[in-house]
Structures are given as C-alpha cells and as structure tokens.
Amino acid sequence: MxxxxxxxxxxxxxxxxxxxxxxxxxxxxxxxxxLQAPVAEMKPAQPKPLRLKVNPYEGKEGENLYFWV
Structure with missing residues (x-):
C-alpha cells in the first residue's frame, strides 16, 4: 500500500x-x-566472592572419601 x-x-x-x-x-x-554514553560509563559488576560452608569429615580413617563428597 x-x-x-x-x-x-x-x-x-x-x-x-x-x-x-x-x-x-x-x-x-x-x-x-x-543513550550509549551513560551505559558505557557504568562500572562493571564486581563479582561477589563465593562462600561455602563445608562440614568436617567425620568418617573413619581409611574410608573412601568419594562416598562422602
């Protein structure tokens, strides 16, 4: 048309x-x-550190750790 x-x-x-x-x-x-200029001036994101809680190994001496992981 x-x-x-x-x-x-x-x-x-x-x-x-x-x-x-x-x-x-x-x-x-x-x-x-x-619009692109303000976006380019933004700071890059800072990754947060990874925090893990690991329980202590309470198995018997000599046991295979692969079963506990």
Missing amino acids: ANQYLSAATPAEQLERIEAFDTYERGLIVHVKG
Missing part, C-alpha cells in the same frame, strides 16, 4: 517524504548514541 502511495506521488512529494525520513533517522541515531 505504501509503495502504491509513493508511486502515485509526484517526484517532489517523494523527495519530501525521503528527506523527512532521513531527518527522522538521523535524529534517532543521535538519540541512541546519547
């Missing part, structure tokens, strides 16, 4: 629509680039 509209438009109307879209597109690019 849009193609039919453009083909029915005069060359001046086509040029006007193309220029309007070009202006919109340039404005959108500037807007997105403006």
